[in-house]
Each structure stands twice: as C-alpha cells, then as structure tokens.
Amino acid sequence: MTVKTSDGTRKEGYKGHGEGSSKRTSEKTNARGKREKNSPQTKVVARRLPPTMTEEEFLEAVSPLAEYDYFSFVPADKSLGAHAFSRAYINFxxxxxxxxxxxRFDSYVFVDKKGNEYPAMVEYAPFQKIPKRAGNKKKDIRVGTIDQDPDFMAFLESLEKPESVQLPTLEVVLEEIQAHERELKANNGIIKVKTPLLEFIEQKKAEKLRTKEERREERRRKEFERKKAREEDKKKRKDFRDHREVKKEEVREVKEDGSVKREKRMKEEKKRTEKEAKMGEVEEEGNERQEEKGGAGGGTKVKEKEIITIKPKEASSPAKRDKERKRESPTKHNQKERRSGEGGRTEGRS
Structure with a gap:
C-alpha cells in the first residue's frame, strides 16, 4: 500500500492479499494498455475517394506502394447519394x-471517368488492429459429405418413391365445411385460431381458475367447520346453563316442600293439642259433677277440687313430643285410679 506523506513523498507499507492481487491485475491491464498505446500506429485510411473507383484503379493510381501486410478497399454505398465515397485501408x-x-496522397485529387474531382484525405485508422485472415479459419470436416448424410439420403428416397396420399371423402369434407361455418357464426364471423401459445395460455387460465376454485372451497369448508364448532360450543354452554337451572329449581322445590310440610305438621300438632285440651276440660267437668252428686247423697266431705289447667303445647320436634307423651301418660292413669277409688269410698259410706 502506497501512502502519500505530508511532504509529498510516497511511502511503501503493508500489502494485503486482496489489495496485492487487485494491484497485480491493474498493473497487467495498465501494462497492456501502455504497450498498445506506445506501439506505433501503422494502419491508415484513405477517405473521400471517387464512388465509381474500383480496387484495381486505386492500386494503379497509388503504385508503387511500400511494403504492407494488410489492404482492404471498401466501395461506396450508393444509398448515401452525394455523400457516397469509397475508402481504402492499408497497414504498412x-x-x-x-x-x-x-x-503523397493527403489532399491528392482523384478524377473519375466523368471528370469530377475528389480530393482524398489520409489519416490514421480508428481501429489499428488487423482482422484475422480467412485462410487461418479451421476447415469443417463435414464439408462435401452431404451425400453420406442419412437425412439427405432419406429425402432423396422420398422424392423417388412418393407416398400415396389418401384424400378424405366428400362427406367428411362437407362436415368440416359445416363445422367451420358453425364456428364462424358462433364467433361473429371471426375465425378462431388455435396455436400452441394460445393453447398454453388457455391451459394456464384453466389451471388458475381451478386453483382459485379449490381455494374457495377450502375457505368454505373451514368456515363451515368453524361455524359448526361455534354452534356446538354454544349448545354445550346452553345445556350446562339449563342443567344448572334445573338443579337450582330442584333445590328450591325441595326447600319449598320442606317448609310446606313443616307448616302442615305444625298445624296438625296445634289441632291435636287443642283437641287434647278440650278433652281434659270435659273430663274435669264430669268429675266435678260426680263429686257433687256423691257429696249430696252421703254427706261425706267433699274433697277440694283439683284444678288442672292444661296449656296448649308448643310446636316441637317429634322426639320431644314422644318424651312429653310418656311423661304425661302415668299422671293421667294415676288420676283415673284416684278418682275411681274415691268414688268407691263414697258408695261404701252411703
């Protein structure tokens, strides 16, 4: 790598691999260009020659020529009209x-057969390289072997023995004509031409439409599946809600049935207690009447009335009621025995 210092001198430094290779390539290109540039130019072109001049006339006019290795004469292009000139290339x-x-020949005046003057102009040719000679071209090994070519031999044989051509029948020709007329009517008088390119385009269009239709069907199927899944999910949620509502209703009915049965049971207990209280009062009244009758007949002492007040029982549980019945039953039995004993004594006294 070359570095330019502050004092204007160049200093050589480290050269990388890529930089060195690129520099070598550029050096080769520059060397080739310098060699071509420094090589002397030896190819010239003589312009503005008469348009009717031939190659022999030009060589005769400029003879004797120095030693050269390339010469080319270009006739004039008559389509250019007044600007048509011949020219010659020479490489000395x-x-x-x-x-x-x-x-010798720069500004040299050439005169044609009609006496028209044409001052020539000599300059270096723009393209200094010399075309390759036609003699150096490699000869084709197949030149002159067409008689042994199998395709050519088959062609000659087909010419000598032509194949018999079977023409279609009249009915087939008429059917083709009628089909052609029907096709013209269907296409509004335009002949429908089918070429491989048009068939290929139609095939591509058909494939594109088929692919589009398949994609559409796939989208419809996926949408239907999604809709079905949504409906199933909605149905499951609805069934779950209905099941929960049914459970709640059953629980509510059970609670209501329990409360109704409890109220009914309480009413029955209340009626039973009231009935027992009335029966107790009736028994007390009957005992009092018997005692009054016994005191009036025998003159016995009337025992003090035993006043028994029966309070209505409060609503209680079945177990509590059973205990109360057991507790009350002996007392009632004792009262009946006591009353029967007192009645027997009163009768004996009397």
Whole structure:
C-alpha cells in the first residue's frame, strides 16, 4: 500500500492479499494498455475517394506502394447519394512509409471517368488492429459429405418413391365445411385460431381458475367447520346453563316442600293439642259433677277440687313430643285410679 506523506513523498507499507492481487491485475491491464498505446500506429485510411473507383484503379493510381501486410478497399454505398465515397485501408510494415504515403496522397485529387474531382484525405485508422485472415479459419470436416448424410439420403428416397396420399371423402369434407361455418357464426364471423401459445395460455387460465376454485372451497369448508364448532360450543354452554337451572329449581322445590310440610305438621300438632285440651276440660267437668252428686247423697266431705289447667303445647320436634307423651301418660292413669277409688269410698259410706 502506497501512502502519500505530508511532504509529498510516497511511502511503501503493508500489502494485503486482496489489495496485492487487485494491484497485480491493474498493473497487467495498465501494462497492456501502455504497450498498445506506445506501439506505433501503422494502419491508415484513405477517405473521400471517387464512388465509381474500383480496387484495381486505386492500386494503379497509388503504385508503387511500400511494403504492407494488410489492404482492404471498401466501395461506396450508393444509398448515401452525394455523400457516397469509397475508402481504402492499408497497414504498412514500416512507420516511415506511413508518413511518406500521407505526404503523397493527403489532399491528392482523384478524377473519375466523368471528370469530377475528389480530393482524398489520409489519416490514421480508428481501429489499428488487423482482422484475422480467412485462410487461418479451421476447415469443417463435414464439408462435401452431404451425400453420406442419412437425412439427405432419406429425402432423396422420398422424392423417388412418393407416398400415396389418401384424400378424405366428400362427406367428411362437407362436415368440416359445416363445422367451420358453425364456428364462424358462433364467433361473429371471426375465425378462431388455435396455436400452441394460445393453447398454453388457455391451459394456464384453466389451471388458475381451478386453483382459485379449490381455494374457495377450502375457505368454505373451514368456515363451515368453524361455524359448526361455534354452534356446538354454544349448545354445550346452553345445556350446562339449563342443567344448572334445573338443579337450582330442584333445590328450591325441595326447600319449598320442606317448609310446606313443616307448616302442615305444625298445624296438625296445634289441632291435636287443642283437641287434647278440650278433652281434659270435659273430663274435669264430669268429675266435678260426680263429686257433687256423691257429696249430696252421703254427706261425706267433699274433697277440694283439683284444678288442672292444661296449656296448649308448643310446636316441637317429634322426639320431644314422644318424651312429653310418656311423661304425661302415668299422671293421667294415676288420676283415673284416684278418682275411681274415691268414688268407691263414697258408695261404701252411703
């Protein structure tokens, strides 16, 4: 790598691999360009020659010529009209011969057969390279072997023995004509031409439409599946809600049935207690009447009335009621025995 210092000198430094290779390539290109540039130009062109001049006439006019290795005469292009000129290219072997030819024929006046004057102009040819000679071209090994070519031999045989051609029948020709007329009517008088390109385009269009239809069907199927899944999910949620409502209703009915049965049971207990209280009062009244009758007949002492007040029982549980019945039953039995004993004593006294 070359570095330019502050004092204007160049300093060589480290060269990388890529930089070195690119530099070598550029050096080769520059060397080739310099060699071509420094090589002397030996190819010249003589322009503005008469349009009717031929190659022999030009060589005769400029003879004797110095030693050269390339010569090319280009006739005039008549389509250019007044600007049609001939020209000649010459490549000299010696550089000094170039200047000699220029001094002789630059601004040299050539006269054609009609007496028209054409001042020539000599200059370096823009393209200094010399075309390759036609003799150096490699000869084709197949030149002159067409008689042994199998395709050519088959062609000659087909010419000697032509194949018999079977023409279609009249009915087939008429059917083709009628089909052609029907096709013209269907296409509004335009002949429908089918070529491989048009068939290929139609095939591509059909494939595109088929692919589009398949995609549409796939979208419809997926949408139907999604809709079905949504409906199933909705149905499951609805069934769950209905089941929950049914459960709640059953629980509510059970609670209501329990409360109704409890109220009914309480009413029955209340009626039973009231009935027992009335029966107790009736028994007390009957005992009092018997005692009054016994006191009036025998003159016995009337025992003090035993006043028994029966309070209505409060509503209680079945177990509590059973205990109360057991507790009350002995007392009632004792009262009956006591009353029967007192009645027997009163009768004996009497």
């Amino acid at each position: 072997k010696n550089t000094d011969d170039v200047f000699t030819f220029r001094d």
